[in-house]
Amino acid sequence: MIRRPVMPWRSLALAALAASVLGAPLSAAPRQEQGAGAEQAGGESEKKDDAKAGEKGEEHWFAVLGGEVHTGTGAVLRGATVLAKNGKVTAIGYDLDVPPEAKTLDAKGMLVYPGIVAISSQGLIGNSGSDFEDTIDPFNSRMILGLAAGITTTGAAGTAVKLKRFSVQGAVVRDKIFTTLSWSGRNPAGKRSLREKFQKTSEYLRQFREWEEKVKRDKELKEPAKKDVDTTILSILKGETTAKFVANDRDDLLGIARLAEEFGFRPVIEGCVEGWTVADELGRAGAFAVVTPRERRPKDEQLAAPAGSSIENASILHKAGVQVAVVPASEGVDLGGLVGRDIMHITIEADFAVRGGLPEDAALASITTVPARILGISHRVGSLEVGKDCDLIVTDGDLLHYRTFVQYTVVDGKLVYDKEKELFFAHIRPRPAALAPEKKLDKGESETKPAEEKAGEEKAKEVEKKEEPKKEKKEEDK
Amino acid sequence: MVLARDADTNMSLSILLLAFPLALGASPRPADPSASSDLLAIRVGRAETAAKGTIEHAVILVEGGKIVTIGEDLAVERGIPIVDKPGWVAMPGLVDAYSRLGLDGEGGEDNSPEVRAFREIYPGAEEYQEVVKYGVTTLGLYPAGNGIPGQAVVVRPLGKTPEEMLIQDPAYLKVILRAASSSKKLVRDGFKKADEYAEKEKKAREKWEKDQEAKKKKAPAKKEEKPEEKKGEEKKDEGKEEAKPEAKEEKPPAKEEVFVPPEPDPKIKPFLDLRAGKLHALFSISSAGEYLHLLDALGKEKLSFDLRIPLSRDSDIFYVEDKKTYDLEVDGIGDRKCRVVIEPMLTLHPGTMRQRNPAMELMRAGAKVVFVPRNDALADLKAWLPNVGEIVGAGLDRQAALRALTIEPATLLGVDSRLGSLEKGKDANIVFLSGDPFQPSTRIQAVMLEGRFVFGEVKP
Numbered sequence: 001m002i003r004r005p006v007m008p009w010r011s012l013a014l015a016a017l018a019a020s021v022l023g024a025p026l027s028a029a030p031r032q033e034q035g036a037g038a039e040q041a042g043g044e045s046e047k048k049d050d051a052k053a054g055e056k057g058e059e060h061w062f063a064v065l066g067g068e069v070h071t072g073t074g075a076v077l078r079g080a081t082v083l084a085k086n087g088k089v090t091a092i093g094y095d096l097d098v099p100p101e102a103k104t105l106d107a108k109g110m111l112v113y114p115g116i117v118a119i120s121s122q123g124l125i126g127n128s129g130s131d132f133e134d135t136i137d138p139f140n141s142r143m144i145l146g147l148a149a150g151i152t153t154t155g156a157a158g159t160a161v162k163l164k165r166f167s168v169q170g171a172v173v174r175d176k177i178f179t180t181l182s183w184s185g186r187n188p189a190g191k192r193s194l195r196e197k198f199q200k201t202s203e204y205l206r207q208f209r210e211w212e213e214k215v216k217r218d219k220e221l222k223e224p225a226k227k228d229v230d231t232t233i234l235s236i237l238k239g240e241t242t243a244k245f246v247a248n249d250r251d252d253l254l255g256i257a258r259l260a261e262e263f264g265f266r267p268v269i270e271g272c273v274e275g276w277t278v279a280d281e282l283g284r285a286g287a288f289a290v291v292t293p294r295e296r297r298p299k300d301e302q303l304a305a306p307a308g309s310s311i312e313n314a315s316i317l318h319k320a321g322v323q324v325a326v327v328p329a330s331e332g333v334d335l336g337g338l339v340g341r342d343i344m345h346i347t348i349e350a351d352f353a354v355r356g357g358l359p360e361d362a363a364l365a366s367i368t369t370v371p372a373r374i375l376g377i378s379h380r381v382g383s384l385e386v387g388k389d390c391d392l393i394v395t396d397g398d399l400l401h402y403r404t405f406v407q408y409t410v411v412d413g414k415l416v417y418d419k420e421k422e423l424f425f426a427h428i429r430p431r432p433a434a435l436a437p438e439k440k441l442d443k444g445e446s447e448t449k450p451a452e453e454k455a456g457e458e459k460a461k462e463v464e465k466k467e468e469p470k471k472e473k474k475e476e477d478k
Numbered sequence: 479m480v481l482a483r484d485a486d487t488n489m490s491l492s493i494l495l496l497a498f499p500l501a502l503g504a505s506p507r508p509a510d511p512s513a514s515s516d517l518l519a520i521r522v523g524r525a526e527t528a529a530k531g532t533i534e535h536a537v538i539l540v541e542g543g544k545i546v547t548i549g550e551d552l553a554v555e556r557g558i559p560i561v562d563k564p565g566w567v568a569m570p571g572l573v574d575a576y577s578r579l580g581l582d583g584e585g586g587e588d589n590s591p592e593v594r595a596f597r598e599i600y601p602g603a604e605e606y607q608e609v610v611k612y613g614v615t616t617l618g619l620y621p622a623g624n625g626i627p628g629q630a631v632v633v634r635p636l637g638k639t640p641e642e643m644l645i646q647d648p649a650y651l652k653v654i655l656r657a658a659s660s661s662k663k664l665v666r667d668g669f670k671k672a673d674e675y676a677e678k679e680k681k682a683r684e685k686w687e688k689d690q691e692a693k694k695k696k697a698p699a700k701k702e703e704k705p706e707e708k709k710g711e712e713k714k715d716e717g718k719e720e721a722k723p724e725a726k727e728e729k730p731p732a733k734e735e736v737f738v739p740p741e742p743d744p745k746i747k748p749f750l751d752l753r754a755g756k757l758h759a760l761f762s763i764s765s766a767g768e769y770l771h772l773l774d775a776l777g778k779e780k781l782s783f784d785l786r787i788p789l790s791r792d793s794d795i796f797y798v799e800d801k802k803t804y805d806l807e808v809d810g811i812g813d814r815k816c817r818v819v820i821e822p823m824l825t826l827h828p829g830t831m832r833q834r835n836p837a838m839e840l841m842r843a844g845a846k847v848v849f850v851p852r853n854d855a856l857a858d859l860k861a862w863l864p865n866v867g868e869i870v871g872a873g874l875d876r877q878a879a880l881r882a883l884t885i886e887p888a889t890l891l892g893v894d895s896r897l898g899s900l901e902k903g904k905d906a907n908i909v910f911l912s913g914d915p916f917q918p919s920t921r922i923q924a925v926m927l928e929g930r931f932v933f934g935e936v937k938p
Contacts, residue, residue: 134659137767139794444884
């Protein structure tokens with residue numbers, strides 16, 4: 001990551017705070033007071049959460065201290081604290097009042113990023129491909145490896161699921177996200193029929209909307225007939241579900257872009273290898289592209305127009321306004337076969353997009369905010385903002401650097417992965433002592449300790465004092 | 479007279495009492511008095527009681543299939559035949575609480591909680607004669623099948639008819655829980671239907687009570703008796719509903735006025751019994767994740783249950799041993815003090831070669847371990863004791879290992895009051911070994927099942 005010139009601490013903090021306030025208007029200000037005062041600052045949704053937690057009588061605080069916080073919205077806060085309550089971020093900034101009961105994670109000397117969102121993966125949440133609420137395996141080794149890669153949320157079979165370790169409840173964030181459609185030059189009849197479906201459905205929708213307006217005045221008016229209306233297409237046009245295509249050929253991509261522009265929906269296109277040749281059209285159609293930058297494909301030499309794969313694909317698409325998400329070639333945790341091209345190397349895959357010219361912030365977005373947006377869950381995950389889920393990773397270096405390891409992963413305000421404790425990578429470049437700084441005290445200074453400990457120590461001292469005179473007496477006896 | 483060095487006065491008293499008829503006969507010969515009783519004293523080098531620790535130089539007095547007394551160096555009345563084996567070690571007969579030995583049926587439909595394994599028993603199976611040689615004196619047999627296969631039965635591996643073999647029926651309800659919607663639905667639906675039945679019963683009762691009142695108004699002659707009866711009824715209403723019909727039977731005057739609850743569906747009854755504490759649930763899960771799914775499926779249902787966890791080489795069950803270690807949102811297996819039915823084996827931390835000892839770890843977390851043979855086959859039953867020995871060698875507490883083979887499985891089966899340990903009044907199910915039970919060189923010398931030697935040539 002290109003470092004910004006070092007700014008004076010305070011001004012940077014204020015700038016960054018302002019950014020986070022803009023991102024989420026609710027209670028971004030640091031907690032001034034503990035207890036009731038601070039809660040009043042919270043929005044209504046937060047109050048509801050409080051009520052829920054209140055039933056159990058529990059409040060879970062979690063704080064990541066002193067890391068270089070990359071919020072994923074553009075802001076970088078050096079040495080800032082991320083504070084979360086019951087799994088939601090309540091504040092990001094400096095000089096926060098962290099409740100004494102909060103569990104804390106010291107991130108000094110390390111970097112804090114939002115948890116990675118893998119647009120699709122296999123096996124991270126168990127062996128099943130559906131009914132994740134009932135089938136998730138939260139103790140799965142592949143889940144640990146996914147968390148080790150920094151992934152905190154994944155798409156699987158049209159569902160967005162969190163890598164919520166140690167719990168089977170509340171893992172599914174959203175389901176029935178996609179409707180997969182086919183648009184291929186090899187099947188002209190299919191293309192024709194799909195277009196017809198869109199035509200008829202959009203015609204119906206237009207009539208329906210018109211009727212909706214008119215029926216307010218004339219209650220006798222009949223509802224337009226639903227004849228020939230495809231319900232899945234209707235839900236796409238209404239924006240209830242997202243249309244997904246798997247397409248790589250230039251012609252297909254063009255066709256999809258035109259279809260989307262004509263009928264007014266935003267398609268998600270997986271593959272999109274030749275997308276760079278028609279980037280403007282895709283950008284105008286508001287398409288999302290899910291690309292694998294290392295995907296290679298030769299050009300059909302019979303074609304005059306540019307075709308085939310390009311290392312610049314992600315970069316060109318991004319410049320044209322296409323939202324680019326990156327996914328590796330293999331969606332599973334693959335320890336054989338495509339080594340280094342499995343879901344564990346999602347950051348490395350994003351690196352290849354950077355190599356092709358994609359700006360680094362866009363590369364970070366391609367594995368965080370963009371996939372969250374595609375999955376329709378960007379109100380909860382993808383970036384570190386007040387009010388969103390506290391899903392974050394702590395790394396020992398730039399997230400996109402090949403040398404970087406994820407040191408800690410946090411999901412819903414709970415530490416679920418610690419590189420030193422899991423046996424997979426603990427031995428590779430063990431966490432340097434410098435990253436877990438020792439506290440240096442000057443001569444004559446003592447460490448400030450919580451009130452309870454102090455009280456305990458004082459008691460101990462008193463006991464010692466009482467015992468001392470006895471010893472002296474004994475010595476005298478001797 | 480008999481003199482006991484035992485500190486337990488009760489024990490010596492009982493010996494006195496027992497010996498009393500012999501003394502009356504004043505005959506030095508055992509022939510006459512022992513004709514009416516089958517008293518037998520066994521003197522061994524050491525007895526592992528499983529319930530009350532180890533007794534050195536133990537004497538066990540057996541009569542009528544029961545242990546009359548057990549103690550250190552008890553003196554034995556002349557005339558009582560003695561088996562004197564100072565080199566032997568005695569321990570309670572092994573209890574295999576989770577087995578399908580001698581059964582070859584196949585499971586029917588997935589949801590069959592009403593099925594009883596008792597119906598499947600084939601007393602002629604050769605396995606039963608074989609298994610006593612390995613020290614197994616009690617078997618918990620479960621019905622075959624997936625989902626909810628049904629209710630297990632406790633038997634002795636001896637007898638010509640199923641009734642002769644029977645010790646207790648049912649023992650527990652076996653429920654297999656998998657991380658799958660269909661499996662969790664079976665459990666949820668079971669309790670949902672139990673709710674529906676409870677509602678139905680409540681309505682029927684209300685209707686019956688109304689009818690009763692109407693009758694009383696019609697017949698005001700017995701005014702004095704009625705209020706008393708009513709009081710009694712009200713009291714019982716506060717208690718459990720199921721208990722009511724039985725309690726009524728005790729009261730002969732209220733003959734025709736007994737509320738008969740509607741007959742529950744046989745598939746629902748086991749769930750009602752689970753709630754009422756009449757039946758015990760044994761959930762079979764195969765991973766830590768499935769433990770959480772089990773608690774999720776049970777929801778607010780407050781049920782004490784035990785677990786069967788078939789251990790695999792890389793079992794991940796340690797994740798849910800307790801709430802604290804991995805900061806779980808729910809109570810762990812140890813926190814719930816569950817009994818856990820597992821094989822005596824060491825596992826590897828998933829993805830690594832680091833060894834783990836699930837039995838030891840579960841026990842440390844607060845759970846109670848019940849050992850079963852590694853497989854449900856005769857060869858594994860033969861290797862059962864040595865296999866447990868390996869776990870003891872890897873750090874498991876010796877006494878805990880003994881309990882996991884005897885009294886804990888007996889408790890799981892609900893027969894701990896009559897067997898599972900070497901104690902006064904319990905069934906004389908005793909295994910005699912040539913040495914320490916967990917030494918590989920130790921051999922089983924004799925096996926006693928309810929007072930009879932079923933293996934080994936032993937003569938007083």
